[in-house]
Every structure is written in structure tokens, then in C-alpha cells.
Amino acid sequence: MTMSKSFDLRRVRPLGAALTAVALSLPFVLPLAAPGPDGFVREAVAQEMQKVDTSKLVTIGGAVTEIVYALGEGDRLVARDSTSMYPEEALKLPDVGYMRALSPEGVIAVNPTAILAVEGSGPTDALAVLKTAGIPFETVPEGYDRAAILKKIDVVGDFLGVPEKAKALEETVGADLDVAIADAARRPQSERKRVLFILSFQNGRIMAAGRHTAADGIIGLAGAINATEDTFDGYKPLTDEAVINAKPDVVMVMTRPGAGSTDEEVLAHPAIAVTPAGQNKAVLRMNSLHLLGFGPRTASAIRDLNKELYGNVSQ
Incomplete structure (x- = not known):
């Protein structure tokens, strides 16, 4: 059987070139989509987070402030809320008020580059003002079990661009929790x-x-x-x-x-x-x-x- 004279090989070349380009790019694309805490996605998210300037940070919520210090990033803090009383070093920072009765003027007055607030902070209208003031704002999910504590550490670490520090802290805190919970459960x-x-x-x-x-x-x-x-x-x-x-x-x-x-x-x-x-x-x-x-x-x-x-x- 002979090939039709109307079939033009030149038309195949662009398609072949496109398929070749896709094939060559797959080894580079697939790792970026790899799931898992140690994959490229986590690193990419952390790098994206780090684009936020967190050099002058306000923390709302005692656990959030503790985590920042536990990660060794306390030098970024410029203010904290009244529930943030640990470690003692935090008490030297300006107090912007109780986490559920925040004044946006008080927070903005310290000229922060970013805000980390635990879920449940408020009131709602105060948060709305802060979120529309052009200051990057991250909410840390609240929770009352082992998983929730480790999630807080993960979110704070990613926001600060230090996921490896967060992973190490999660392992230490998680192991300590496991022992304490197991002892009580007996x-x-x-x-x-x-x-x-x-x-x-x-x-x-x-x-x-x-x-x-x-x-x-x-x-x-x-x-x-x-x-x-x-x-x-x-x-x-x-x-x-x-x-x-x-x-x-x-x-x-x-x-x-x-x-x-x-x-x-x-x-x-x-x-x-x-x-x-x-x-x-x-x-x-x-x-x-x-x-x-x-x-x-x-x-x-x-x-x-x-x-x-x-x-x-x-x-």
C-alpha cells in the first residue's frame, strides 16, 4: 500500500517536537509534584512562605509565641498578646492586648511586617482591619490533642520559612507527648x-x-x-x-x-x-x-x- 501524496511529513515534525519536549520535561516536573512531608512540595511551600517578610512579627496566642521561641526565631518578634507570657523573654515585648479583644490600632502601631494569630483571635472586625491593612496575616489552627499541637508547629515553621526546624521540634514534642499520654492512660x-x-x-x-x-x-x-x-x-x-x-x-x-x-x-x-x-x-x-x-x-x-x-x- 502506498502513502497518499497529500500526506506531508512536515506536518508531523511540530507534533513530534512537542511530544519530545513534554517527555524531556517529565523528570523535572514529577519531583515537584511529589507528595509527602519531605518532598519538593513542602520545600516549595516553605520557599513561597519565606517570600513574606517575617522580620518584624506580631504573635497572637500563647502557644504561637512559645513555638516561635522554641524554633529559635524569637528575634523576629516585635510584639505579642497578653496571653503570651512564656518564655520570660516574651514579657519584654510590647503587649497589644488580649487575643479575643484586640485593637487593630495597637497592632499596627508596632509596624509589623507579618502577623501570626491562633484561630479564635478577635474580635472579627479587628481582624478584618488587620487583614486589609496590607500586613501578611496567617491563622494558626487551634486544637486540643497531640495532632493539633504538631500542626501548630508545622504551620508556624512554614510561615517563617524554617520547615526543617519545625520538623525537628515536632519530633521532640511528639515524643514527649507520647510518654506523658501513655503514662496517664495506664x-x-x-x-x-x-x-x-x-x-x-x-x-x-x-x-x-x-x-x-x-x-x-x-x-x-x-x-x-x-x-x-x-x-x-x-x-x-x-x-x-x-x-x-x-x-x-x-x-x-x-x-x-x-x-x-x-x-x-x-x-x-x-x-x-x-x-x-x-x-x-x-x-x-x-x-x-x-x-x-x-x-x-x-x-x-x-x-x-x-x-x-x-x-x-x-x-
Whole structure:
């Protein structure tokens, strides 16, 4: 069979050249698309992040600030929020206010080149002003378990352009958490204390912690039981009946500036008085920023709470 005279080999050459170019480029394209924490994608993301000028950084949220220092990048900080009280070096920085009551003017006044804020910072209108002010703004996701802590480190490290430092810190923090969590988990379920976490206690109204809160997270990790169990999410005012039905063995309140009532006032509450905690005068006060921060020091917080509840670290 003979080839048609109308078939022009010259028309094949452009197509062949294009296919050859694609084939030659594949060895270079495929590694860039390789998945995995050690692949080119992670490095590319970090390089893209590093294009943001983070030399004058404001951090909002105690865990975020701790992570920046733990990564060895504290010299970038020019200001922090009032919950950022660790390490001690952070206290030398200007305070731009409480993380949930930020003033955009106060943040902008320190002339930052970038802002790192934990999820839940606010108010919303203040964040809107900051995000439209032309200052790069990164939100660090909140969470109350091991995975969430490591995710925070990952996000902060990528934003600062130091993913390898973040990976090393994640390994160290993760290993410490594994040991602390495993130690607490050895306590038999029948021996675990029921803990009622009181966020606020004003005019006889008890605001307690339910599911999906930092308090619920740390209580569980420390080998205890949230006395409100699965009855509600977030923080909620409790009726006297609900307090009595919770049957707490321990009432936990936080030590912080301006914190509410004394132990005597808590124990005198009619509903608390008839619970096991009230009868045994079991009121536990702990540092809220350390206990509820869910940052690099959470393994220490787990051990501290476990010791306070049970007298020693579970074996």
C-alpha cells in the first residue's frame, strides 16, 4: 500500500517536537509534584512562605509565641498578646492586648511586617482591619490533642520559612507527648476522677467546660474524666441540678490575673457543697496559660495535672 501524496511529513515534525519536549520535561516536573512531608512540595511551600517578610512579627496566642521561641526565631518578634507570657523573654515585648479583644490600632502601631494569630483571635472586625491593612496575616489552627499541637508547629515553621526546624521540634514534642499520654492512660477507668472545670464563677452562676474545649482536652489526656461528659459543647452555664448530677470529685479553677472567687466561695455554692468535691473540699487551682495552651509544653501540663489529681504521675 502506498502513502497518499497529500500526506506531508512536515506536518508531523511540530507534533513530534512537542511530544519530545513534554517527555524531556517529565523528570523535572514529577519531583515537584511529589507528595509527602519531605518532598519538593513542602520545600516549595516553605520557599513561597519565606517570600513574606517575617522580620518584624506580631504573635497572637500563647502557644504561637512559645513555638516561635522554641524554633529559635524569637528575634523576629516585635510584639505579642497578653496571653503570651512564656518564655520570660516574651514579657519584654510590647503587649497589644488580649487575643479575643484586640485593637487593630495597637497592632499596627508596632509596624509589623507579618502577623501570626491562633484561630479564635478577635474580635472579627479587628481582624478584618488587620487583614486589609496590607500586613501578611496567617491563622494558626487551634486544637486540643497531640495532632493539633504538631500542626501548630508545622504551620508556624512554614510561615517563617524554617520547615526543617519545625520538623525537628515536632519530633521532640511528639515524643514527649507520647510518654506523658501513655503514662496517664495506664490509670484504670474505675480509678479516674471526675473533674468539673469552672471557667467563671460569678453571682452564683457556674460556667463550665464541655466537649471540644481546651479544658476537656487536657482533663482527658491527664487520665481523668470531664464531669460534664458528653452533655454539651463549648462552655455553658450550668443549673444547680446539672452540677449535682455531674458528681465531680474535683472542682478545677484557673489561677490568672483577676480570676474570680476564693475556694471558700466555690465550696459554699449550694450545688457544689453536696457533690463529692464539695464534701471533700477538693478545689484545684492551676495556671491557665500553661494548662490550656496546647503548645510545646503540653506534656509538662499533662504530668502536672495528673500529679495534682492523683498525688503522683501514674505508673
